[in-house]
Every structure is written in C-alpha cells, then in structure tokens.
Amino acid sequence: MREAGAAPVGRSGVRSRWSWDTSARKGGESMMAREDWSEFPGNQEQHGSESAQPLMTLTYRSRATGAMSPAGLRQLREMAAARNRAEGVTGVVLYDNQRFFQWLEGPPDGVARVWSSISRDPRHTDIEAISVHAAPTRLFGQWDMRLSTSREEMADLRGMSPGLIHPEAERLATLAIGTDSDAVRGLIADVFGRYESLQTVTEQLIEPAARRLSDLWSSGDCSEYEVTLGLCRLQTSMRVLMADSVPDIADEPLVVLVAPLPGEIHLLGATLGAEATWQAGWETELRFPSTEEALKKIVATNWFDAVDLSLSPANQREHRIPSMEKIIATVRRASQNPALVVVAGGRAFYDRLATSSDVGADASHASAAQVTQAIEQARRGRL
Ligand SMILES: Cc1cc2nc3c(=O)[nH]c(=O)nc-3n(C[C@H](O)[C@H](O)[C@H](O)COP(=O)(O)O)c2cc1C
Incomplete structure (x- = not known):
C-alpha cells in the first residue's frame, strides 16, 4: 500500500x-x-x-x-x-x-x-x-x-439533484461522456472566453455538469465508467484552460491547504478549489491524503492559515458527514495554527444536506469557486 x-x-x-x-x-x-x-x-x-x-x-x-x-x-x-x-x-x-x-x-x-x-x-x-x-x-x-466492474458499487450514494441546469452544462455533461475530447475543451474555452471568469465557468458549467453526470448514473442512464471518464475530462480540461494564467501574488497571501476529505472518490472539487485560491494569489497547497492520519501529518508539519476539505462535487455523499466532522476535529487538534480556519464543500453542501455546523467547520461553500469567500467570511467572523 x-x-x-x-x-x-x-x-x-x-x-x-x-x-x-x-x-x-x-x-x-x-x-x-x-x-x-x-x-x-x-x-x-x-x-x-x-x-x-x-x-x-x-x-x-x-x-x-x-x-x-x-x-x-x-x-x-x-x-x-x-x-x-x-x-x-x-x-x-x-x-x-x-x-x-x-x-x-x-x-x-x-x-x-x-x-x-x-x-x-x-x-x-x-x-x-x-x-x-x-x-x-x-x-x-x-x-x-x-x-x-460494478455499477452497484456505489449504489448507496445515489440521489437525484434538485434544481435546473444551464443548457450548456447539460451539453458539457453529454460531451464529457462522448468521444470528442476537443469538443469538451472547446465548449469550456468558449464559455470562459465569453465571461472571462473562473468563478462563472466553475459554478455555471463545470460543477453542474459534474452533478448531471452523477445523476445520469443514479438513474441508470450512464455507467460508472462514463462518470469517471467524464469527471476526468472536466478536470484535465480545466487544468489546460488555466495553464497559462499565472496570477499576481496577493499583498498578504494566506497559506491554504486544499484537499478532498480522505477516502473521497472524486477529486474534481479539490482541484477546482485550489484553482480558485491560487488565482486569488494565495499560497496554495493541493494535497490528496489517502487517510486521516496522512492529513493529520500534513497539518502538523506545515503552517496553514486555512484548510478547505471537500466531498465529491458530483455525488451527494451525505453518509460521509459524520466522518467529515470527526476529521475536521482531528485537523484542528493537530494543526500548528491554533486559530486555523476550516471550510467545507462538496455537493452535500450545494444540495443543503449539510451545513458548516454539522461538520464543525467555520464556513461551508456550495461551489469550489467560493472557497476564498468562505475563508474570508470565516476570518471576518473571528474578528
Ligand atoms: C485493459 C488492460 C489494462 C492493462 N493494464 C496493465 C497495467 O496497468 N499494468 C501492466 O503491467 N499491464 C497491464 N495490462 C497487461 C499488459 O497489456 C501486458 O499483458 C503485460 O504488461 C505484460 O506485458 P509484456 O508481455 O509486453 O511484457 C493491461 C492489459 C489490458 C488489456
């Protein structure tokens, strides 16, 4: 292992x-x-x-x-x-x-x-x-x-998303499980070109498409294979899109750790969150700790002003809320920073299946694009 x-x-x-x-x-x-x-x-x-x-x-x-x-x-x-x-x-x-x-x-x-x-x-x-x-x-x-090999492997995660979806996000979900990778990157670049906003692309396009893929899988309209392929395509397309965008360092950059909750199956949320904090000019570390112990070690051996932990942006994962609460408590105890700010995200928060107080976080966000706002809000609340 x-x-x-x-x-x-x-x-x-x-x-x-x-x-x-x-x-x-x-x-x-x-x-x-x-x-x-x-x-x-x-x-x-x-x-x-x-x-x-x-x-x-x-x-x-x-x-x-x-x-x-x-x-x-x-x-x-x-x-x-x-x-x-x-x-x-x-x-x-x-x-x-x-x-x-x-x-x-x-x-x-x-x-x-x-x-x-x-x-x-x-x-x-x-x-x-x-x-x-x-x-x-x-x-x-x-x-x-x-x-x-099993579509049923994650059957307990199934759940339908409420709410509407932008037609372009719907189209992106379809493209993401199709055969044309260039079309996926083309659509994302097109929307980014129109809005010039990472936040808009993340909130209006990428995350709704990710949720759509999960819902298609829940209703038996696509396979686990296709969801994994689709999320992988969205993730790599976003990296390519932002590859040449190097932000100015903020005047007083916060040092933040962005990570999926150990054990999470989808990592797209953390990579989008890291993109947001990096583009804000903050010192960003994106990590993928596979266990609670590994995460504990990271916060015990490095200084962070804030930590963002996320559940899947695609699946609801509400059964992981209790472990998120436990892990956040562990992170606070292990942190070098006694005033560490912890924020939480993932689809469970978008679908309002959980709140920050359910998991012992200082704030939560419905979109990875709002990580910086959530951290700033939590810091203001401390003053
Ligand atoms: C779908 C698929 C996935 C495979 N994945 C791996 C893999 O991850 N690692 C690996 O060593 N072989 C993998 N193999 C087996 C290799 O194709 C190959 O049989 C094996 O590495 C022996 O290679 P050699 O006979 O050329 O030395 C995979 C085969 C298939 C059909």
Whole structure:
C-alpha cells in the first residue's frame, strides 16, 4: 500500500508547463515517440521513500476484443498490479460492457514501459488516448491497480439533484461522456472566453455538469465508467484552460491547504478549489491524503492559515458527514495554527444536506469557486 504523496500547486510554475496530447491511436501503436516522454516536466514527487522524480499521468479507453470473464479480469488485475508495483505505477482500470477505461500514473519511464505493453495487448482494441500530462501528485496512490466492474458499487450514494441546469452544462455533461475530447475543451474555452471568469465557468458549467453526470448514473442512464471518464475530462480540461494564467501574488497571501476529505472518490472539487485560491494569489497547497492520519501529518508539519476539505462535487455523499466532522476535529487538534480556519464543500453542501455546523467547520461553500469567500467570511467572523 502506498500513501498518496503531494506537491504544492503554488509557485512551482508546473501548471503553465503541463503538456497535452489527445491524439488517438488504434491498438498496437504507441501514441508518442519514446524520446518524447523524457521531455515531460514534472514537479518533484514527494512519495514516501521514493526518490524525487517527475510524475506523469496517462488515461485512455479501449474496447475488449471479447467479453472478459471474472477470472480473466482478476488475472489481468493481479498481473498488472505486480508489474505496476515494480514500475512505481499506480491507477485504476474500469471495465463495463466490454469497454475499458484506465488511469495510469507514475514516473515517465515506468508509465511508458507499461503503456507500451498495454497498447500491444490483443485483449483490447480501438485504444484511444484521452490525456497525457505531467502531474503534481498521484490521485490513486494507494492502488497498484484498482479494478472496478460494478455499477452497484456505489449504489448507496445515489440521489437525484434538485434544481435546473444551464443548457450548456447539460451539453458539457453529454460531451464529457462522448468521444470528442476537443469538443469538451472547446465548449469550456468558449464559455470562459465569453465571461472571462473562473468563478462563472466553475459554478455555471463545470460543477453542474459534474452533478448531471452523477445523476445520469443514479438513474441508470450512464455507467460508472462514463462518470469517471467524464469527471476526468472536466478536470484535465480545466487544468489546460488555466495553464497559462499565472496570477499576481496577493499583498498578504494566506497559506491554504486544499484537499478532498480522505477516502473521497472524486477529486474534481479539490482541484477546482485550489484553482480558485491560487488565482486569488494565495499560497496554495493541493494535497490528496489517502487517510486521516496522512492529513493529520500534513497539518502538523506545515503552517496553514486555512484548510478547505471537500466531498465529491458530483455525488451527494451525505453518509460521509459524520466522518467529515470527526476529521475536521482531528485537523484542528493537530494543526500548528491554533486559530486555523476550516471550510467545507462538496455537493452535500450545494444540495443543503449539510451545513458548516454539522461538520464543525467555520464556513461551508456550495461551489469550489467560493472557497476564498468562505475563508474570508470565516476570518471576518473571528474578528
Ligand atoms: C485493459 C488492460 C489494462 C492493462 N493494464 C496493465 C497495467 O496497468 N499494468 C501492466 O503491467 N499491464 C497491464 N495490462 C497487461 C499488459 O497489456 C501486458 O499483458 C503485460 O504488461 C505484460 O506485458 P509484456 O508481455 O509486453 O511484457 C493491461 C492489459 C489490458 C488489456
């Protein structure tokens, strides 16, 4: 088991140097010359005892050449996990109705070697790369290779969203589970071009689309595979959109930690929240602690003025409210800052299934775009 490591988003400049390649290839053909992989910039990986090295992420989807039996899938996963462990690669593979989606992350050399084998594997075809980019941290650091096949796996999370949805957000949700990644990025860029506002794009487009995807899954109109693919596309598209936007540092920047609640399955909310605090000119650390203990260690060994913890922006996750309350209490006790401000977010707060007092936070927000306002409001309340 690995502990998810992390690197600061803040001033590293990594965002503006992220690379992107969506060129689709059919099975058997590597989508990128081997030499190109060494070009990937990378933040220094802080990953347990591993030596510092760049980290990259590759996602793709494909079609199985024949139906996979449970035994066949188990064998594939076990073999993949063993080799990935040796290569320092982690990730998740989803299988649904003869389709695969896989997220691979690790050192460029390891990911390249594994990808080279995968792309030659006769068990699947129509292999379409979705994204390749340098990554500041692992998202699935605790899984050498997680396999998921079950739509029912998260059935207890089901719930329908009230409220209306902007037609463009509806369209984005449809595009996000379609075949055209360029159309996803195009629509987001188009809306951003019209409003020039990260807040508008986050609140009116990305988050409603994420909720829509979850609702489609709840009503059985799309699969877990598609939701994961869609959220992944939204997340990477937002990173690409904001890659060249380097904000001025605020006069007195707050130091903030932005993280999903340990154990959360969707990380989009935290990445959007970090984008908001970073664009506000604050010193931002985006972390993905896999356990309460890992989170405790982060706040015990670093100074933060404020911490933002979030549940999924897509699923309601109200069953996690009690653990959020417990974890926030732990964070306060462990923090170097006795006056730490803690704010909470996620769909549960958007849908009003929880309030800040339910989880012991100083404030909550209905959108990741409002993290800065929530923190400022909580700080004003302290004066
Ligand atoms: C959908 C799919 C996902 C796979 N994922 C991995 C993986 O994550 N890691 C891995 O080592 N092999 C994975 N494999 C198996 C590889 O394709 C390949 O069989 C294995 O790495 C042995 O490679 P080699 O025979 O070229 O050495 C996957 C295969 C398929 C069909």
